[in-house]
Amino acid sequence: MTVYLLRRLLQALLVMLAMSLIVFVGVYAIGDPVEILISPDADQMERERAIKALGLDLPLWQQYLTFLFRAVQGDLGRSFVFNEPALQLILQKMPATLELAVGATFMAVLIGLPLGLYAGLKPDSAGSKAIMAGSILGFSLPTFWVGLMLIMVFAVQLGWLPSTGRGETAQFLGLRWSFLTRDGIAHLIMPAVNLSLFKISLVVRLTRSGVRETMLMDYVKFARAKGLSPRRVTYVHVFKNILIPVVTVVGLELGSTIAFSVVTESIFAWPGMGKLIIDSINVLDRPVIVAYLMIIVMMFIVINLAVDLLYSTLDPRVRLEGKS
């Protein structure tokens, strides 16, 4: 197990290194680093000084090492706009995004799993056909447009839900969260629904095809031959088997959910990393963009590792292989 973990960490390190190289090449080699890293408002003197300070007059490989060295120390540059360390800026916004993404993921599982189960168990019923049609719609609906329509219906016309911001937050584990207050939850609902729509479809389809394939397995028939009740067959024998792929995929999708929150956050003015990055791109606050990229990659690695561990605790077959 330790060997496995070590190997995974080494892999993660390599991926980070590769990513840093890509980002470096993107910023320093393709773009003009002076333009990217130094505020456009700076005057000539400031520029010269900054070029020296950033070591932009050094050979490229040396620059890369410096970049890497600083990155390891947590220095990913300063935002031009906020004049704050980029890393700090992003970390401040991270809880809001995580809250949204995790909320959306839970919603996807809570809604998608029962629907998919039903569609898989009764594939020919009218309800299942409606669910499947709905899931195609869920895949096809552009997230941003759905967001707008949600605002139009529930905020503008019905006035039930607030359309922007996080609402009231409460302190937990030293961070501020919306889901702990009524007002916060009211603010969270629409963005979370919006972000989860695509994932619900994904979970529905995954569950449905999992159920259909599992139902054909001999062990399900054997379970019935043992005289188990249909409920036990479905909720223990079938369910436990499809849970593994569903949990794995949903976990892996958390990364892409965080990425897609860029869109949702912009629409609902949800003050998270996604909103920050779009704003930063629009004003070309490039240190923030670079820092965001590095952090996202890191999050991905952590998520993948966590999902792998989760998978191996869920599936006994993998668990054993890990030990031996």
Place this chain on the structure above:
Amino acid sequence: MSDITADTVPVVALVVKDETPFRRFVSEFFASKIATSGLIVFTIIAVLAILAPWITPQNPYDLAQLDIMDGRLEPGSVGGSGMTHWLGTDDQGRDMLSGIIYGLRISLTVGIGSAFIASLVGASLGLLAAYGGGRTDSLIMRLVDLQLSFPTILAALMILAFLGKGVGNVVIALVIVEWAYYARTVRGSALVERRREYIEAAQCLALPTRRILFRHLLPNCLPPLIVVGTIQVARAIALEATLSFLGLGVPITEPSLGLLIANGYEYMLSGKYWISFYPGIALLVTIVSINLMGDHLRDVLNPRLKK
């Protein structure tokens, strides 16, 4: 039924000659009513987009035809020039229906164009990986893995952040985020096909590599490639719309559906829904029609669901 449909698609049939898997693929496609209706709807949309300059009531980019006094008219109202705006007008008095049809043109061009280029790039690299094997293979596949592990929207955002706006840049970004899907698919099926006898036979005849690749391997990788291509066109259109909505895609002079929707955003809060609503519906219908085809195509090709 199957014979008729296979014969009514002479172009496709010509490319692969008498390859039965492909014929079966085509006839199974038309066996599904849903997939066929998807194709019909999509064809209508595509024809509308192509014919835009001749069928729209107004040229939405000709500023001379616009009257700011007609701005934000409700659907069905009659403008100053006596024209009925069935879907209303936007803030500059542009007829929404015309705007949408022109917008479709841009969305489809970008979506299909990028998918086409990406499929060329991806298929070539995939074939190269399958056929080259060894180090070429693992290098290309590492790149594919890297690309696929990164959410497309983010990758596209980053590329545009560095390249800047513009139709060309959007296409470049879409190609970069999409090629890997084609490469993986083509490599997968090419590896299977490669082992089949006819490749061996072709090799024995000492045919040039290029000929083996394009005359023998590619036609047999085509069905899975078409499935991926169909789904990717839908994804590309959605992604382009999203990027444009975020203000990073096409410029204001060439508004795609995504940008039209973005334009209506601020007016929606005051209840003027149509500026965002109808372009969204157009986008939705386009994407759904493509997905219906892709969805069925995937089922046709999935041997596990076959009985």
Place this chain on the structure above:
Amino acid sequence: MSVATLEVRNLQTHFFTRAGVVKAVDGVSFTVGRGKVLGLVGESGSGKTVTGFSIIGLVDEPGRVVGGEILFHGQNLARLSEEEMRQLRGNRIAMIFQDPMMTLNPVLRIDTQMIETVLAHTKVSHEEARQRCRDTLGMVGIPSPEERLKSYPHQFSGGMRQRVAIAIALLHRPELIIADEPTTALDVTIQGQILAEVQKLAINTGTSLIWITHDLSVVAGLADDIAVMYAGRVVEDGPVSEVLDKPLHPYTHGLIGSVPSRNKRGEPLRQIPGMTPSLLKLPPGCAFRSRCDRATAECAAPIELMELTLGRHARCIHPHMEAVAA
């Protein structure tokens, strides 16, 4: 006169597929007495498994039992409700499947899969149920059952898994066990061990067995009676020694001739020419007609299973009577 454990009369199970009606089982009759072993043989696709599933009421869509009677202690199972059937299954009638690698759920521990079977039919404490599972595992020859209970299926070999499946079938000391080729997937030595144990159990507990197999040598050593299936029908049945020694039906005759061990050395193996007919469009009359060396024009008319000598039936109008007469 006591009632037989199971009597199947003219069972018909059809699959209503898109391509047409597949008459997988179309006229199967046999009787299994208390504590007796019936060997159900026939080539692949002849409907043996479907017959087994029909008895325990687990025919999958698009299949349905469309005719006949399944009398279990005189009670027609085809008439029971799904819930009444469920109470019988795994309790009074158990089934063992063909492929031991596929019959146990890979993500559930053995104890879960066994205890749930106990609890599905009896109200006992969890601990009592566990005790019963432990005992039964010991009975089928699994060493250190307590530890094994905590394992997952993939930690077992194929033979061990089949023993677990057999143990599950035995948990409620059923009156009837349907064993669908339970040893075909195993290697020969393990096959032998399992056969011996099952036979012992049947004798000790008075359980009746339907042993489905391709393998005539297994039937010869194990079964009391035999029923031979062809294209969804029983074409011959009777006491195992008589049928194997003096087959009446030309198909049985051919089948026995094609078993290597039954042939004289040096003599070429006989083979039944031709292929099994498609069950989709089976013509009326004898289904074996196209492959039979005794076929005549009369064979095209529908033929019933007839009692030819005492306790022996065959579905043929030109049976090998000379063997019996001699």
